[in-house]
Amino acid sequence: MDHDGVLAWVADYERAWREGNVYAVERLFSPGVRYHRSPYEPVDVGHDGVKAFWLEDDGQTFSMEARVVALEAETAVVRVLVNYLAPTRQDYTDLWVLRFADDGRVEDFDEWACWPGKPYSATST
Numbered sequence: 001m002d003h004d005g006v007l008a009w010v011a012d013y014e015r016a017w018r019e020g021n022v023y024a025v026e027r028l029f030s031p032g033v034r035y036h037r038s039p040y041e042p043v044d045v046g047h048d049g050v051k052a053f054w055l056e057d058d059g060q061t062f063s064m065e066a067r068v069v070a071l072e073a074e075t076a077v078v079r080v081l082v083n084y085l086a087p088t089r090q091d092y093t094d095l096w097v098l099r100f101a102d103d104g105r106v107e108d109f110d111e112w113a114c115w116p117g118k119p120y121s122a123t124s125t
Helices: 003-019 022-028 046-055
Strands: 029-036 061-072 075-086 090-100 106-114
Touching (some): 003 075
Antiparallel strands (some): 061 075, 090 106
């Protein structure tokens, strides 16, 4: 996988997410994909697992900007800025760790999301 290929995949992902196109899951992800929404949440496995997660989206309007920050062989790290605009305003800065299969689809998707106003260190209350 190369830099332009990673950005093309991310653009396809964004387009599919924006359109609510669960059928694109099969084009974007390998059949046995492991989709980690968060390092501490259960993993969605396979096309059906990712489709079920995508169907949870409530159709919010968003903007998205992505930049490849690291790329080695089949693994890419992408910094993604997402701004949900309506009905609820929420900004996220994500790191996606993407492992690509030989066919250009992602076989492992690992998302690390951060958002403003949330603690970034372990504190006791």
